[in-house]
Amino acid sequence: MRESAEKDVYEDIRSRIDRLPEKDKADEKQYALRLERCKECENLLSGVCMKCGCYVEFRAAFKRQRCPLPSSDKKW
Numbered sequence: 001m002r003e004s005a006e007k008d009v010y011e012d013i014r015s016r017i018d019r020l021p022e023k024d025k026a027d028e029k030q031y032a033l034r035l036e037r038c039k040e041c042e043n044l045l046s047g048v049c050m051k052c053g054c055y056v057e058f059r060a061a062f063k064r065q066r067c068p069l070p071s072s073d074k075k076w
């Protein structure tokens with residue numbers, strides 16, 4: 001049941017990302033790099049950033065979004 005719920009969440013995220021206007025989307029390279037940094041971050045828990053409460057796969061898809069840490073610690 002839980003796996004199925006998680007799958008639904010990620011399908012919903014993918015679908016929302018697909019519907020974003022291209023001008024607002026991070027390019028693929030930038031997106032992959034952001035997620036790599038999140039994967040190594042101690043603030044990531046089950047796909048959610050504990051600093052902002054966002055699913056990082058969604059937050060990282062926006063060109064203008066930034067890692068929410070203070071400027072000196074920002075990871076992307």
Ligand code: SF4
Nearest residue numbers: 038041043049067075
């Ligand atoms: S957005 Fe920043 S603080 Fe949040 S998990 Fe990713 S790297 Fe860590």
